[in-house]
Amino acid sequence: MSYPIASSLLDGIVLAVVERESTYGYRITQDVQKVLEISESTLYPVLRRLQKDGCLTTYDEAYAGRNRRYYKITEHGRAQLRQHRIDWQNYRNGIDAIFFGGESQ
Amino acid sequence: MNRSEYMAALRRALSVLPEEERANALRYYEEYFDDAGPENEEKVISDLGTPEKVAAQILADYREVAAVPQPDGTAPQPKKRRWHGINPWLLLVLVLLAIPVGLPLVGVLIGLIATLFGVLLSIVLVVLAFVVVVPLCLLAAGVVLCGISFVLWGMPASAVTTLGCGLALFALGILVSLLMIKLCTLFLPPLFRGLVALIRWPFDKIRGRTRKNGGEAK
Numbered sequence: 001m002s003y004p005i006a007s008s009l010l011d012g013i014v015l016a017v018v019e020r021e022s023t024y025g026y027r028i029t030q031d032v033q034k035v036l037e038i039s040e041s042t043l044y045p046v047l048r049r050l051q052k053d054g055c056l057t058t059y060d061e062a063y064a065g066r067n068r069r070y071y072k073i074t075e076h077g078r079a080q081l082r083q084h085r086i087d088w089q090n091y092r093n094g095i096d097a098i099f100f101g102g103e104s105q
Numbered sequence: 106m107n108r109s110e111y112m113a114a115l116r117r118a119l120s121v122l123p124e125e126e127r128a129n130a131l132r133y134y135e136e137y138f139d140d141a142g143p144e145n146e147e148k149v150i151s152d153l154g155t156p157e158k159v160a161a162q163i164l165a166d167y168r169e170v171a172a173v174p175q176p177d178g179t180a181p182q183p184k185k186r187r188w189h190g191i192n193p194w195l196l197l198v199l200v201l202l203a204i205p206v207g208l209p210l211v212g213v214l215i216g217l218i219a220t221l222f223g224v225l226l227s228i229v230l231v232v233l234a235f236v237v238v239v240p241l242c243l244l245a246a247g248v249v250l251c252g253i254s255f256v257l258w259g260m261p262a263s264a265v266t267t268l269g270c271g272l273a274l275f276a277l278g279i280l281v282s283l284l285m286i287k288l289c290t291l292f293l294p295p296l297f298r299g300l301v302a303l304i305r306w307p308f309d310k311i312r313g314r315t316r317k318n319g320g321e322a323k
Binding site for chain 1: 141
């Protein structure tokens with residue numbers, strides 16, 4: 001069973017992946033797919049939106065005789081990610097309280 | 106479907122996007138194929154789904170983002186309707202001020218058009234009169250001369266001459282009538298079309314849709 005993923009949660013996940021290290025589209029998709037069942041075509045619109053919102057920037061780097069586009073988190077992106085972490089913790093605590101009858105830290 | 110066919114279909118499906126947006130999306134998927142490696146080409150195509158599905162996701166998101174231009178996350182606001190062009194009150198004042206000058210100008214214009222129309226109409230009437238009256242006169246003269254010849258039976262020579270002249274005129278009248286009918290069928294339709302085109306021309310001009318060529322008589 002899988003839960004539908006809200007687009008704000010997906011934004012937070014992608015920001016977290018890119019925060020670890022600047023990386024490229026295919027790798028981001030692979031990383032996210034390790035934990036979530038998302039379609040391969042879901043991530044481009046997310047990356048594009050985060051870029052438009054100023055959370056991510058891109059730069060090109062030569063790789064294997066071609067240019068590869070890397071995504072890099074911005075200060076604004078980091079701030080958003082902090083907020084996502086807080087929101088997620090509150091959300092998870094609420095669900096945990098119902099599921100397990102007690103607050104998880 | 107191979108990679109290049111897939112990308113071509115994606116390009117077509119994204120054709121409504123601005124050039125830069127489309128180029129970015131296509132580049133992303135080109136790189137996706139590159140990074141997956143040629144051995145995974147078929148798997149990537151089946152994982153991505155149809156190009157139309159991929160395009161639909163991009164387009165849906167594009168519309169959403171386009172509706173929210175503020176990157177600082179403020180709520181999307183419907184664009185306020187604004188008057189582009191002249192303020193309506195200013196326009197009213199301008200119209201009022203233009204009346205003293207405009208009315209005579211309009212009058213002159215209408216006069217000119219009426220005059221032109223009148224001249225055209227009179228030319229048409231004269232031509233019509235000519236076409237109708239000349240054959241009719243010839244025919245009538247023929248008949249009258251024939252009639253006179255009957256009165257002149259006292260002088261057979263004169264009577265025969267008059268009768269001959271009358272018949273000749275009558276025949277000439279028939280010939281001219283036929284000629285006129287022929288001329289009418291030849292020249293009236295194009296003339297009429299030309300006239301219609303001439304009258305329509307200013308209206309087409311007003312609409313501003315007159316093509317540079319062929320806007321007049323077809």
